[in-house]
Amino acid sequence: MAEVLLEARRLTKHYPVTAGLLQRTVGTVRALDGVTFTIDRGKTLSLVGESGAGKTTVAKMVLLLERPTSGSVIFEGTDICQLSPSRLKTEYRPRVQAVQQNPWSSMNPRMRVRDIVAEPLVVNTHRSPDEVRATVQHMLTQVGLMPDHADRYPHEFSGGQRQRIAVARALALNPSLVVLDEPVSALDVSIRAQIMNLLKDLQEQHNLSYLVIAHNLATVRYVSHWVAIMHLGQIVEYGPAEAIFENPVHPYTQALISASVLSAPEGAGPETKPIILTGEMPSPLNPPSGCRFHTRCFKAIPECSTTEPELKDIGEGHQVACILAY
Amino acid sequence: MSKTVLEVKDLRTSFFTRRGEVKAVDGVSFYVREGETFGIVGESGCGKSVTGLSILRLLPEPAGKIVGGKIILEGTDLLQLSKAQMRGFRGRKISMILQDPMTSLNPVYTVGDQIAESVRLHQKLPAADMVRDEVISALRLLKIPAPERRLHDYPFQLSGGMRQRVVGAIAMSCHPRLLIADEPTTALDATIQAQYIALFKDVQKTTNVAIIFITHDFGVIAQMCHRVGVMYAGKFVEKAATRELFDAPRHPYTIALINSVPRLDRKDERLFSIEGQPPSMMDLPPGCRFAPRCSSAQDICVQQEPPEVKVGEEHFVSCWRAS
Numbered sequence: 001m002a003e004v005l006l007e008a009r010r011l012t013k014h015y016p017v018t019a020g021l022l023q024r025t026v027g028t029v030r031a032l033d034g035v036t037f038t039i040d041r042g043k044t045l046s047l048v049g050e051s052g053a054g055k056t057t058v059a060k061m062v063l064l065l066e067r068p069t070s071g072s073v074i075f076e077g078t079d080i081c082q083l084s085p086s087r088l089k090t091e092y093r094p095r096v097q098a099v100q101q102n103p104w105s106s107m108n109p110r111m112r113v114r115d116i117v118a119e120p121l122v123v124n125t126h127r128s129p130d131e132v133r134a135t136v137q138h139m140l141t142q143v144g145l146m147p148d149h150a151d152r153y154p155h156e157f158s159g160g161q162r163q164r165i166a167v168a169r170a171l172a173l174n175p176s177l178v179v180l181d182e183p184v185s186a187l188d189v190s191i192r193a194q195i196m197n198l199l200k201d202l203q204e205q206h207n208l209s210y211l212v213i214a215h216n217l218a219t220v221r222y223v224s225h226w227v228a229i230m231h232l233g234q235i236v237e238y239g240p241a242e243a244i245f246e247n248p249v250h251p252y253t254q255a256l257i258s259a260s261v262l263s264a265p266e267g268a269g270p271e272t273k274p275i276i277l278t279g280e281m282p283s284p285l286n287p288p289s290g291c292r293f294h295t296r297c298f299k300a301i302p303e304c305s306t307t308e309p310e311l312k313d314i315g316e317g318h319q320v321a322c323i324l325a326y
Numbered sequence: 327m328s329k330t331v332l333e334v335k336d337l338r339t340s341f342f343t344r345r346g347e348v349k350a351v352d353g354v355s356f357y358v359r360e361g362e363t364f365g366i367v368g369e370s371g372c373g374k375s376v377t378g379l380s381i382l383r384l385l386p387e388p389a390g391k392i393v394g395g396k397i398i399l400e401g402t403d404l405l406q407l408s409k410a411q412m413r414g415f416r417g418r419k420i421s422m423i424l425q426d427p428m429t430s431l432n433p434v435y436t437v438g439d440q441i442a443e444s445v446r447l448h449q450k451l452p453a454a455d456m457v458r459d460e461v462i463s464a465l466r467l468l469k470i471p472a473p474e475r476r477l478h479d480y481p482f483q484l485s486g487g488m489r490q491r492v493v494g495a496i497a498m499s500c501h502p503r504l505l506i507a508d509e510p511t512t513a514l515d516a517t518i519q520a521q522y523i524a525l526f527k528d529v530q531k532t533t534n535v536a537i538i539f540i541t542h543d544f545g546v547i548a549q550m551c552h553r554v555g556v557m558y559a560g561k562f563v564e565k566a567a568t569r570e571l572f573d574a575p576r577h578p579y580t581i582a583l584i585n586s587v588p589r590l591d592r593k594d595e596r597l598f599s600i601e602g603q604p605p606s607m608m609d610l611p612p613g614c615r616f617a618p619r620c621s622s623a624q625d626i627c628v629q630q631e632p633p634e635v636k637v638g639e640e641h642f643v644s645c646w647r648a649s
Contacts, residue, residue: 050515051486158603188369189542193586193599215516222588222597245590259520260545260590274549276524277517280485
């Protein structure tokens with residue numbers, strides 16, 4: 001049995017919408033509504049969904065950049081939302097690091113690579129300058145760069161190399177969990193494979209856990225052990241990556257997969273007709289009643305607009321929130 | 327066989343910078359037929375967007391310049407036209423869709439006004455209600471629901487997918503013969519992207535427009551294009567019918583690119599990755615431009631540029647191993 005590193009329990013985040021001179025609350029954006037998942041040590045959980053699904057909000061909760069409206073985040077048995085600021089800083093922050101999507105905006109252009117990678121060490125530890133220098137050099141070689149790259153500035157590197165620098169910075173403190181927000185979507189096709197392979201190697205070497213946020217399903221299949229499909233602030237399907245991709249049950253998952261399949265290259269299989277959803281994602285300000293997907297669902301029945309489906313296990317940890325599935 | 331709408335012959339486009347000449351497009355030839363979509367796929371900096379801008383003659387001046395070749399649209403060489411004549415072609419005969427609808431639409435005009443602008447400019451209709459009818463029919467062509475009401479909306483009131491449809495309506499409003507679409511679906515979500523591609527296939531069937539589809543995404547190519555050209559460092563390395571390109575790619579770069587894209591229909595243990603990076607366009611290697619990264623490069627590859635050889639019906643490869 002895998003060891004649980006982090007557990008999110010019924011995470012909910014509502015943002016008030018204010019208007020007028022008195023900034024009265026006129027509505028609530030229900031960015032997250034009761035999201036529960038676990039991340040095992042050394043494994044990858046990917047959150048998949050379209051814009052507005054709440055993926056980034058989950059990342060903000062896990063990094064505790066924002067606090068949930070309700071629910072909790074349990075890290076190695078401790079509820080981090082209850083930690084005092086000083087304990088948070090020493091016990092949680094150094095253990096959880098992040099890599100952002102765009103390596104052109106995630107680094108200060110006026111800092112040398114040496115200082116960029118060293119910054120988390122300087123902020124969080126009391127190492128001597130020599131130790132810091134040695135760690136920086138070690139990290140750069142770990143991500144496939146040269147030690148003498150440390151004296152250069154970010155603009156001297158290509159996108160793929162910059163993303164390597166961002167990974168080196170995230171791993172400098174030897175964290176347990178790394179939040180990767182669309183780590184390869186800003187990179188070119190031939191470079192993406194390099195970075196994904198690097199991330200996999202580092203995961204094996206250091207027994208790292210990853211929380212990956214992505215919209216490209218093929219990328220997700222390649223890097224993930226577990227997958228959560230999100231739609232309008234809720235998880236609609238959750239389970240081992242193989243189960244989700246081999247046997248998607250929720251209609252939304254089926255549509256997402258259908259939309260991203262290369263239409264049978266190499267002459268493989270019969271041409272399948274893609275599922276084209278009608279309409280657009282409803283607003284999280286006023287989500288539909290019942291199942292939030294029923295307005296766009298191609299399988300919807302009348303009950304879908306009245307009954308809110310619960311995530312239910314359909315075997316081996318594969319969970320689905322759809323009344324047609326059980 | 328349908329008639330050829332556009333033929334590009336040995337197009338060369340350079341940027342003249344302080345540090346020297348950058349040959350962004352270096353001898354590119356292709357054609358598009360009526361009702362057909364030709365895809366141009368490649369990584370950033372390979373010259374795919376510059377190819378599109380060259381056809382429209384919209385290169386940033388004075389740095390960018392077409393230094394050679396021919397661009398023939400239904401018998402007219404666009405490079406021989408005066409600036410004023412070219413303006414008559416742009417929008418009316420050739421139009422364009424750009425990647426990000428939020429930056430290609432003007433936020434302070436209604437979508438109706440923005441479509442009407444191009445109708446008024448190019449069609450010289452005598453009455454205002456005729457313009458309005460054209461605008462509504464353009465919105466209808468792109469299947470925008472309730473076009474009479476949407477007309478009065480501002481871009482911010484529409485979703486990303488609807489905005490990109492409005493951009494499509496502007497492009498199609500004057501019934502062009504050729505549409506250049508530069509990464510039109512990259513900014514869209516997966517399910518919306520699938521909608522947009524299905525929509526554009528319908529639009530093409532109704533109007534018989536020829537489309538040049540520029541993208542970096544092989545999945546989009548597979549769904550949208552009839553034929554495709556793979557660009558690398560300013561040149562086509564391979565051109566083929568889409569199915570044939572996926573079934574039997576011949577150029578090592580095409581093969582590597584297809585293999586380095588993770589697949590949804592199977593679990594890959596390890597992705598194939600192309601080592602190194604594309605060459606700097608200021609300092610191109612002699613011989614084949616892909617040779618420094620190619621796993622099957624021979625001596626001749628680094629000495630001489632490979633010629634383009636025909637290896638099948640409409641299948642062309644520039645590789646010494648193929649000849």
